[in-house]
Amino acid sequence: MGGGHSTDNSGSGNTNCGNTNTGNIGGSNIGSLPAQNIPWREVDWSDSALAELVTRVKTFKPKGASQLRVLLYGPAGSGKSAFVDSVAGAVDGQSVTLTEAGGTAFTSHTLKLKGDKDTKIPVVFNDVTWLSEDGRGVGAEDVRLILKGHVKDNYMFNPVKALQQCDDFYRKDPCVDHKVHVVVCFLDAKSANANDSTVLQKLKEMMDAATDLGIPHVAIVSHIDHISAQIQDDIKKVFCSQDFQTEVNGKVQCRSGIPPNNIFPVWNHYAGAQEQEAHILLLEAFGSMLSLGDDFLTV
Numbered sequence: 001m002g003g004g005h006s007t008d009n010s011g012s013g014n015t016n017c018g019n020t021n022t023g024n025i026g027g028s029n030i031g032s033l034p035a036q037n038i039p040w041r042e043v044d045w046s047d048s049a050l051a052e053l054v055t056r057v058k059t060f061k062p063k064g065a066s067q068l069r070v071l072l073y074g075p076a077g078s079g080k081s082a083f084v085d086s087v088a089g090a091v092d093g094q095s096v097t098l099t100e101a102g103g104t105a106f107t108s109h110t111l112k113l114k115g116d117k118d119t120k121i122p123v124v125f126n127d128v129t130w131l132s133e134d135g136r137g138v139g140a141e142d143v144r145l146i147l148k149g150h151v152k153d154n155y156m157f158n159p160v161k162a163l164q165q166c167d168d169f170y171r172k173d174p175c176v177d178h179k180v181h182v183v184v185c186f187l188d189a190k191s192a193n194a195n196d197s198t199v200l201q202k203l204k205e206m207m208d209a210a211t212d213l214g215i216p217h218v219a220i221v222s223h224i225d226h227i228s229a230q231i232q233d234d235i236k237k238v239f240c241s242q243d244f245q246t247e248v249n250g251k252v253q254c255r256s257g258i259p260p261n262n263i264f265p266v267w268n269h270y271a272g273a274q275e276q277e278a279h280i281l282l283l284e285a286f287g288s289m290l291s292l293g294d295d296f297l298t299v
Helices: 047-058 080-092 140-147 197-212 229-233 235-240 242-256 275-298
Strands: 006-008 041-043 068-074 106-110 123-129 182-188 217-222 263-265
Touching: 041 235, 041 275, 047 080, 047 275, 068 080, 068 275, 080 123, 080 217, 080 275, 140 197, 182 197, 182 275, 197 217, 217 275, 229 235, 235 242, 235 275, 263 275
Parallel strands: 068 123, 068 182, 182 217, 217 263
Antiparallel strands: 006 041, 106 123
16 A cells, blocks of 8 residues: 655756755755755645555555554654644544654554545554653664563653563563564754654664564654745645755765665644645655555565
8 A cells, every 4th residue: 555646866847946045954044955846756745645645544455453552652742642633634534643652652643544335444552652752762672562462551661771571561472563663763853852862763663673573664753844944835845855855865864874764844733725745744744654564464
């Protein structure tokens, strides 16, 4: 189930990018690089493209499992729960209003959206904050236990001691539904912490663990309106931003191994004249998660 609407590194596009300057991730140094005239990723922004994305989400059925498990991983306040809520709004106007995991808690949410013929879309989100406000993070050993399905809901991670097999929150024999099928890492474009070495190191730890297990992974860059005034004025210009391409694609790709076509900008909870464009960005990202996770289940 791919989105099917975006193409990376294209030589032509239907978006006139203009020559407005853009800024870099973290909200600083705005106007440092001129915009490209041709987008480095093409997206179909039409009504029919949005309708097709919604239909693909609503009719999604994972192969080889009763549900697709998506791990949301990122710093506190990076937009994990807002992304899920925004996807719900883009699909059918619902608001699920999830509470983002606090501290280093491990939480689980079922995406309760109406799918095809009023069925529920079989997607479960696990939410874990890799770096809490006090600087503590989830250890590498616990990360692997999460991916393998050994960690039960509502477990509070101990930063100095990994979960043990004798603990009540340890699942001894996880089935395919308990295991993670796709990892989604969140970075906040409005936060200076997005470029912090500790944050990026935690990102790399998760990606290395996922790669070792063959689990696909994507990166979401939230709050893209803080990258530049150009994007605030026209969401479609996001793929013309050289700063976005250099700072996000270059840094995230180099330090995590996530390829550029698996890095997605989003604007959560957008309300305005460009709502359709914001929804397309959200569903392009979500559709790619579903497609990658489904492919993983069929290998």
